[in-house]
Amino acid sequence: MTILPHIPARRAPLRQDERGSLLVEAAFAVPLLVSLLFGLLIYGSWFMAAHCIQQAANDAARTAVAGLDAAERRTLVDTSVAASLAGAATVRAANVTVSTSLNQSYYTVTLDYDLTTVPLFRAILFPLPAAQIRREAVVRLTAV
Template identity: 40%
Template structure:
């Protein structure tokens, strides 16, 4: 029993840390999707960027530790597509930064591309 309990606790911590990582990664992907979907209706590049940033902020507002300083939004356009790339830096006091279980380093990045409507 003395050997099983530490192993069980380490396994439990791993499940919790990676569960939170996948939750945040999914939220960042969904924020990129929401930003690209919302930005498609903008009239020009500046309007699309503002719409995308507001949509990303609205989507990420439910993530623990979210602040506008912790995320970056990049909107790029080609003649036929619009891409929104989102990067989210997990706060240092987050459960993801646990020293008991190694977690992926660096910010969580995701992007979404939508085709622009054809005239």
């Protein structure tokens, strides 16, 4: 019985060697995918916050119709906005500014939400549609 010496296998030339190519491809693809997912999260949160602010303004304007004078309307608006934003996960009620105005028989409720103090929107690499969300709702008061 003859023992043959161990002959190492011939390695392919470097340009044909595909070992490690998956690691190189992942090094390019993973940061792009993470950035894409993070961008989706940020923009989705921004649009959800804008929707919550608009709904709170709509509810407050509808509630203001029940008020008999300006002071009662403002109290109803503030109460309605606080109730609407209490359950909103994407909006900090402390950062929302409420203003109202009466022009002839049209009552306007305006909500401004400052995003510069919200940590999720401060530490982003993507530009937001706006750093402040401003939404209005108008109702007509028939008894004015």
